[in-house]
Amino acid sequence: MSQRCTASHCAEPVAGYSVYCEAHKRTLRRHGHPLQKAITLAELKPYLDSITARRTKNPTNPTWELLRGRWLALSAHAAASLDSHAAGAITTTYERQTAEQLLALGDTVAGDVVIDTALAMFSMWEQWPTRFKSDRAFIYQLSRRVRALSEIHTGSHWSAKDGRMKRTYRDAPPKTLECFGASLRVAFGLAGMRMAELDKKDAEGLKAERQELSDALKDLK
């Protein structure tokens, strides 16, 4: 009898030497964990909206300029590593792909959009940790959402079921997704966590204010 997939509640036979079936093996490659589901734009939206509101509320705070500087530094580092590769230095495929994709993103998407998406992902991770199956799954989702900002990472195909053209997402190899996400984490992780803290503080303030009003209403004569 062949081995069964070890992903939770899965009864499918394993694929080759994997401990997972074909489907769970594929999900592991794409999402960093066999049970991780893609983060949708709709799920990320409240966190993105909160970052936008934070920008509006603090327009002169140096955070935004410093983060922009980090994004530029990341692009500059990517360009330098591609130059040294062209000059014959030994680089890994995933490092090279990460550098190419960072540059392509910088060419096609506004820096602030990249920054806000990354910040929103970190904020979501902090405020909704159970949505991510592991740290690695988070890094993959971070990569996927940021990469999805750029048209160059997507193609299109005809969907007979929906009767229209649909966008398809071209996957990067797992190591590239991981390397790409790790770069974003170094640049924006700390700031993203701080955004989550601020959201929590705002929510607590709102709750206290509601409680105060509810107490005051009770005392009305």
Ligand SMILES: [Zn+2]
């Ligand atoms: Zn399975």
